[in-house]
Amino acid sequence: MFKHLASTLSSAVLALLFAPAALAQSAAPTAAPSAALSGPLMIAKQGSFFVGGRDVYSETLSTLPAYAPTGTITVDQMYVRYQVPVEVKRRPLVLIHGCCLTGKTWETTPDGRMGWDEYFLRQGHPTYVIDQAARGRSAANPVQIAAAKLGKATPEQLPAVFSAGHEAAWAIFRFGAKYPEVFPGMQFPLEAQAEFWKQMVPDWIATLPTPNPTVNALSDLAVRLDGAILMSHSQSGIYPFQTAALSTRGIAGIVSIEPGTCPAANGDLKPYMGMPILVLWGDYVDLSPRWSPRLKACREFVAAANKAGGKAELVLLPEIGIKGNSHMLMQDRNSLRIADWLLAWMDKHIGTKL
């Protein structure tokens, strides 16, 4: 058994995962306040719940004799896991993962360091980690699979669920220009790459309406939290903007990390006028044919928003002296340095509302 485990986890990673206290020691970068990384975590309240969801009736739930084919299932709900620290010093922070991933994005890094979920919590943010609708612990709707298996739907009607393969994902996550090349100075912990691949899950987003049901759920959540920061990543980069377009209620600010899409520069910018907005990018962006045009479009949005009287900012980490970051910058070796920079940005521009 140990052999089996050892074949998929490096011994260094194992040591981090299982040795008490090793995590806190190894994760502390010299620049970060050590108090936030060591000592007991004091939680006032924690738990999980769902937001949203709708019932769907189907006659093709199952092809197995043990489970009835006919009945009702609930889909489109969004799973939320939350922790509230004893000493709340900052606003509620909603962490929204990207393509082909789940809320795991924000938890322990592939090489066993503290994730942003805990780091921001230790800095006084109540944290809310979600699984997008139809991802992770939020149920997808698979009824067309059984329908096709039973001959009641055509193969063309099958859901366009997809998996991002390691080789293609390598360039998408900007570990290098192409698999398995590595950009010089790369901060992603590539020795734990195998652990990162395990985070990836099938993506059902193409089967969902626009805006994604996650957006409605985020809006409901923001209203209840009454002043939350929505922090999104990649595929979900646009969600906080779409949420604000539904209603700005409850949204204190937006931090969009390497968004796949920004709002159109020539679109309705009114929802974004009163709101502090940060669009944050890592390194090597202009070396990527996928990301370079997206950065350009986000620059145009930020310029247009500010011209219209908004409070938007676009930051490339290399321009402020932080270099070598991949698309998964919340898991990069210097992830806590970036978190510290974000803490300062959020405190200054969005405020702590104490």
Add this chain to the structure above:
Amino acid sequence: MFKHLASTLSSAVLALLFAPAALAQSAAPTAAPSAALSGPLMIAKQGSFFVGGRDVYSETLSTLPAYAPTGTITVDQMYVRYQVPVEVKRRPLVLIHGCCLTGKTWETTPDGRMGWDEYFLRQGHPTYVIDQAARGRSAANPVQIAAAKLGKATPEQLPAVFSAGHEAAWAIFRFGAKYPEVFPGMQFPLEAQAEFWKQMVPDWIATLPTPNPTVNALSDLAVRLDGAILMSHSQSGIYPFQTAALSTRGIAGIVSIEPGTCPAANGDLKPYMGMPILVLWGDYVDLSPRWSPRLKACREFVAAANKAGGKAELVLLPEIGIKGNSHMLMQDRNSLRIADWLLAWMDKHIGTKL
């Protein structure tokens, strides 16, 4: 937005989810030690990781132009979220969910009370909540869906992924004899039923080998934890036994709650000889054509194991004066009373190893 949310969550549930401290107050049954339910939760260490996993090459990862069809994905890994209390007083406890569900099973109940994950943690157990392979945050393998969509596989080759509909699940979870009848004295919080349905996800188990890759991963995890209690439920009821059959290393004891299957009474009983085993059942079992024969088979296994010199026990909650429990007894109104009983059983029979 509030309207949308209110339509799917009762206001009582909302109050529990969002009002600070409400959770601890409302969740305290008179019999439970109040210290375990109130006051800050002191965490020495928390995080998440994967165990196991294997790489699969495919030429049908995607039918979408944005994602390459060819490449490697990682599947069969098991997601684990853990919390270690500051004051460890008991053994590591691995919580293993059942059919059509995820690790959410053990978290906050549908009506907003504290889940067993936190309750056992507050009683000094390090807790490890898993998502079975191909469920929740543990990636399923969807490549046959794109293959069939592209005409490279037949509809018959599609995965037998299924969803359990509310109507059929009602009897399976023993809320009543049939939907929407309710057994008299039912302890499940039916006013929050809609929140329970949101916990259900598509189940890919029929696409996996036997034993389920979860079993290998549980074995690896038990070895690393070096003396864990494996607590399973329903579909996963057999997993701790299958894990022990692979190797008894690291397994201190088994608590199997309403297992779908017990080991065969006439099979190899040697793996279970040195090990304290509890098979626990709720109420109304003999009223269920699905569960009654399973109870009978488990009785036969326990009798055979003890005859061979084992330390197995089968308990029906009504026989010890705890009545009205559904199949989801960890979410029933009296869930913490049952947890207290389990704490005492585990302390006595498995020991705390301090």
